[in-house]
Amino acid sequence: MSDLNLWSQYSEKVMEHFKNPRNVGEMENPDGVGRVGDPICGDVMELYIKVKDGTIIDAKFKTFGCAAAIATSSMVTEMVKGKSVEEALKISNKAVVEALDGLPPVKVHCSVLAEDALKAAIEDYINNSPLPP
Amino acid sequence: MRRIYLDHAATTPTRPEVVKAMLPFFSDAFGNPSSIYFYGQEAKGAVEEVRTRVAELIGARSEEIIFTSGGTEADNYALKGAAYANERKGNHIITTSIEHNAVLEVCKFLEGRGFKITRLPVDEHGLVDPDDVKRAITDKTIIISVMHANNEVGTIEPVEEIGKIAREAGVCFHSDAVQTVGHIPVSVDELKVDLLAISAHKFYGPKGVGALYVRKGTNLVPLMHGGGQEKRRRAGTENIPAIVGLGKAVELAGQEMGKEAERQAYLRDKLIKGLLEKIDHARLNGHPTRRLPNNVNVIVDFVEGESLLLSLDSEGICASTGSACSSASPEPSHVLLALGLPAEQAHGSLRFTLGRENTDSDVERVLEVLPGIVARLRAMSPLLKTQK
Numbered sequence: 001m002s003d004l005n006l007w008s009q010y011s012e013k014v015m016e017h018f019k020n021p022r023n024v025g026e027m028e029n030p031d032g033v034g035r036v037g038d039p040i041c042g043d044v045m046e047l048y049i050k051v052k053d054g055t056i057i058d059a060k061f062k063t064f065g066c067a068a069a070i071a072t073s074s075m076v077t078e079m080v081k082g083k084s085v086e087e088a089l090k091i092s093n094k095a096v097v098e099a100l101d102g103l104p105p106v107k108v109h110c111s112v113l114a115e116d117a118l119k120a121a122i123e124d125y126i127n128n129s130p131l132p133p
Numbered sequence: 134m135r136r137i138y139l140d141h142a143a144t145t146p147t148r149p150e151v152v153k154a155m156l157p158f159f160s161d162a163f164g165n166p167s168s169i170y171f172y173g174q175e176a177k178g179a180v181e182e183v184r185t186r187v188a189e190l191i192g193a194r195s196e197e198i199i200f201t202s203g204g205t206e207a208d209n210y211a212l213k214g215a216a217y218a219n220e221r222k223g224n225h226i227i228t229t230s231i232e233h234n235a236v237l238e239v240c241k242f243l244e245g246r247g248f249k250i251t252r253l254p255v256d257e258h259g260l261v262d263p264d265d266v267k268r269a270i271t272d273k274t275i276i277i278s279v280m281h282a283n284n285e286v287g288t289i290e291p292v293e294e295i296g297k298i299a300r301e302a303g304v305c306f307h308s309d310a311v312q313t314v315g316h317i318p319v320s321v322d323e324l325k326v327d328l329l330a331i332s333a334h335k336f337y338g339p340k341g342v343g344a345l346y347v348r349k350g351t352n353l354v355p356l357m358h359g360g361g362q363e364k365r366r367r368a369g370t371e372n373i374p375a376i377v378g379l380g381k382a383v384e385l386a387g388q389e390m391g392k393e394a395e396r397q398a399y400l401r402d403k404l405i406k407g408l409l410e411k412i413d414h415a416r417l418n419g420h421p422t423r424r425l426p427n428n429v430n431v432i433v434d435f436v437e438g439e440s441l442l443l444s445l446d447s448e449g450i451c452a453s454t455g456s457a458c459s460s461a462s463p464e465p466s467h468v469l470l471a472l473g474l475p476a477e478q479a480h481g482s483l484r485f486t487l488g489r490e491n492t493d494s495d496v497e498r499v500l501e502v503l504p505g506i507v508a509r510l511r512a513m514s515p516l517l518k519t520q521k
Contacts, residue, residue, distance in 0.1 A: 018443065042465065064513075
């Protein structure tokens, strides 16, 4: 890929995560699932987490959306792995944007969606837990 | 990497013959056509020659051609000019829901200043029903504006029939012909238009120049006031090199467009057939037969247009989408929504528009690359399983 392309608005990291997204796919027996967005708006994210002893040991995603939506999904699943549920809840959309070396202003809403998907998955996990984590 | 450009509806490369024709008019034949000495008259001669050429291409008279800065100015001048010239007669304008923004935004502007706008719907292929036009006419109607062919889905509108209706009703008729002039035959008498917008860079001319056809006897209030250029209809020193470039592009289009349209229509049909065969859950947008020879527009379900474009760009293929994700606006293409497509499908649209330099191997390359891209993105898409 040359440097000269329409998509120079995206950082190399965004492009890398778009082309080789981490943790794509559904999860069997997830402990928490978060589904956010709306196909009408052009963005849907599904995030699955596996939790053991209060720690997120695995995360996966499926996303319908633009390159920024796919890259933020990929990045957020990388960021939560190995974190405690409490730590994961503190991951903000800003942190995801920073980890991707920035997003164009019109795409920042994609990172908000990623944060929302993560929060929804954790909430789902908490609701499903027989005891408070 | 070999790059394949398939976005000719956005713009075309200026042909070398056009550039060559323009060059002497920067530094050698640099005169101002309003000057009476040699240099001025030399430039004036060149401009008038182009005027005749443009007129010939569309079956008009040379005094009916006004040069503009492009299609947008031509549409603006036509609509604002005719609206204000006829405001004592009425304040109603009829247009369609699939016009280019150069028409829709002007209508919105006029709406805010007391004009009433009717935006006619289209059918699932993007066709306007001439009977709808007829029914919408009131005694206050002063302009009807219907594009000759749609820039996104390529549907060619029944402009001839609408022109007949407009003429019978005595209403000024404008058509945005930016996508057709230089590509398919356009005759202002057959179409019965009073105003017609042309843009040079859509048919291998330079950017920043176009023309408005104004039928003799059609009154327009000028947009630009100043000097007496263009018979006081458009003030400002003429952009001579660009106008000369427009003239060369018109000349070449006149010679080649018949054969070229046939060649591109063959490539178009090959691309459509291949895409629909190789990709399931894909559909053609626009009319199956009444369509521009170079336009392919498809919906690819469960994936979003920008990620398709970006993946294609990585393979050197340049295309376009109606998805909102490729622009700053939250809404997907107004044209696809007007065709009745749900928003989530409109986000997955992909447009390829062919041009002179495209060949069979370009089409084959798209057909080789796109199915894999779609499969990769669908494997990531949460929409596929829920709709299975």
